[in-house]
Amino acid sequence: MKVITESELRDIYKKSPFTSFDLPSGMKLTPAASQFLSERKIKVLRDGVAESVLAAENRRYNAAAPTPALPRIAPSPQPLADPRSPQAQGGYPTVVHQGIQATVPTAPPVQPVQPIQPVQPIQPVQPVQPIQPVQPVQPVQPVQPVQPVQPVKPVQPAQQSFGGQTPMEASRQKRDTTAQNMDTSHTDHSKPEHMTHLRGSELVPKTHPIIAFRGQLDSFEAMLLELVIDTETAGFNSLSSDLNELLEYSRTIMRAEVMQEPMAPMNICGWDSDEIRERSHYPNKFYSANHFTPQPHHGKIMAQLNRLRAQSRELELAAAHAFYREDGSTERDDILKAVNRFSSLIYVFMLQLLGGVYQYGA
Secondary structure: OEEEOHHHHHHHHHHOOOOEEEEOOOEEEOHHHHHHHHHOOOEEEEOOEEHHHHHHHHHHOOOOOOOOOOOOOOOOOOOOOOOOOOOOOOOOOEEEEOOEEEEOOOOOOOOOOOOOOOOOOOOOOOOOOOOOOOOOOOOOOOOOOOOOOOOOOOOOOOOOOOOOOOHHHHHHOOOOOOHHHHHHOOOOOOOOOOEEEEEOOEEEEOOOHHHHHHHHHHHHHHHHHHHHHHHHHHOOHHHHHHHHHHHHHHHHHHHHHHOOOOOOOOEEOOEEHHHHHHHHHOHHHOOOOOOOOOOHHHOHHHHHHHHHHHHHHHHHHHHHHHHEOOOOOEOOHHHHHHHHHHHHHHHHHHHHHHOOOOOOOO
């Protein structure tokens, strides 16, 4: 007796799936092949009749003692199909492969896909324009009487004496008392281009440490002024006000250095020098923030503050180079202490911006 295996059924099913399998006479399915058909709910036929029908007939005529076997009628060349099968109803064609007959379902005809109608866009509702209030009519102002034209008086020559000089010459020799120009009030137009005035008529090279310090202070104040404007434009009015207070104090340093005057004690935003240092060193005591490094998501204002803080460190180095002596002593300790607190104060401003002390619109 020939046995049909699962692998043979898989080959047939892979080439053309089927819904019923006609098992030829003298052949037997392996257990794995039977399980393969059962899992896919494929009916097994014997000579065109389902095995379930044959099993029911066997159970009907079964007795306690076996009955003599009836002679088996040879199958006709064209076995009758189960009238309930799709093949008998003309629905499925029959495929024969290697002597094995199977019924293959025929795919239903494909229905054409109906085109999707485009969705019409909804027209936006036009906003209702508010009614403009009627402007009250302004009362007509009475016409003022025309004043008679006064005759022009002749210009009198200036009586002021300039010591035999013309007013233009006198103005050129007038002393400029502003801090930025105190060191150039006696400028000699014949001085070398690589020299500049330190104080009065004292000429020094432009590489002099104090001249370099003044340049760094000027750059710091220029950057600080720009940030005052940017923060006010961005809506951080409180931060802009605190930066402006720092700007006013930094400008006193230039005058104190040029005029050789003592610096006033630092007091910015109500904080003295010691409190500024305390806040910058221990932020947890004053703000809901720890020490941090500015990141891109902190925004442009934070980046500009950090740049100003870095510029203040350059100012500290220039001040130390200008007022430090080779014997270890220093001059202008008041200026050194002031510029050293600038970086700490700007870092406190950054902490307050991060911690929400500075709010937009406030």
